[in-house]
Amino acid sequence: MTDTQTGPLVVLVGPPGAGKSTVGRLLAERLDCGYRDTDADIVAGQGKEIADIFVDDGEERFREIEAEAVRTALAEHRGVLALGGGSVLREGTRALLAEHPVVFLEVGLHDAVHRVGLDAPRPLLLGNPRQRWRELMEARRPLYTQVARVVVDTDGLSPDQVADAVLAALELEKR
Numbered sequence: 756m757t758d759t760q761t762g763p764l765v766v767l768v769g770p771p772g773a774g775k776s777t778v779g780r781l782l783a784e785r786l787d788c789g790y791r792d793t794d795a796d797i798v799a800g801q802g803k804e805i806a807d808i809f810v811d812d813g814e815e816r817f818r819e820i821e822a823e824a825v826r827t828a829l830a831e832h833r834g835v836l837a838l839g840g841g842s843v844l845r846e847g848t849r850a851l852l853a854e855h856p857v858v859f860l861e862v863g864l865h866d867a868v869h870r871v872g873l874d875a876p877r878p879l880l881l882g883n884p885r886q887r888w889r890e891l892m893e894a895r896r897p898l899y900t901q902v903a904r905v906v907v908d909t910d911g912l913s914p915d916q917v918a919d920a921v922l923a924a925l926e927l928e929k930r
């Protein structure tokens with residue numbers, strides 16, 4: 756990292772189950788830098804879980820809180836930053852991301868649904884996770900593509916392999 760660096764080294768975007776949080780932690784270890792996840796910032800700031808924010812306050816309020824969390828993290832953080840899957844929905848957030856080394860972690864329906872099924876429930880996938888995920892990805896794919904400097908396909912790859920691919924794609928040195 757240089758003194759003139761003005762934002763995160765890497766920003767990870769993509770749908771739920773792309774592995775943003777998992778690969779983000781691995782990348783921070785590899786790069787020997789800090790890791791930050793806007794979902795964790797939101798939970799800490801609100802004092803409640805994401806699912807409870809959706810139930811108590813609604814998705815629109817969550818998106819407002821998220822937009823502010825992303826703005827703050829982009830301004831403050833100099834390491835690896837993982838965003839929540841829906842953060843690209845806000846035009847203002849997409850405009851901010853244009854200045855940063857954004858990586859779209861791509862994943863297909865099969866791997867994504869398998870991965871999120873192993874994990875804590877996500878409010879937006881409740882009901883029929885396969886259908887919800889497919890709709891969500893169809894609506895968002897253009898947005899992920901628009902903000903991304905590079906796209907890394909994660910299908911069939913382990914988190915370690917995805918981290919390798921991200922480092923190669925951004926031509927970042929392993930430390």
Ligand SMILES: Nc1ncnc2c1ncn2[C@@H]1O[C@H](COP(=O)(O)OP(=O)(O)O)[C@@H](O)[C@H]1O
Pocket residue numbers: 769770771772773774775776777778840870871873874909912913914917
């Ligand atoms: N490349 C991968 N291969 C297999 N499982 C993965 C991979 N990446 C993430 N996972 C698993 O999938 C689940 C969701 O990963 P997570 O990092 O939370 O995704 P995101 O933050 O993009 O929603 C976790 O249980 C995680 O261990």
Ligand SMILES: O=C(O)C1=C[C@@H](OP(=O)(O)O)[C@@H](O)[C@H](O)C1
Pocket residue numbers: 769770771772775776794805838839840841842877878879
């Ligand atoms: O895609 C979304 O709209 C969401 C994704 C989640 O984060 P991950 O993408 O890390 O699962 C979390 O921000 C929230 O449940 C909403």
Ligand SMILES: [Mg+2]
Pocket residue numbers: 775776777794837838839
């Ligand atoms: Mg995550």
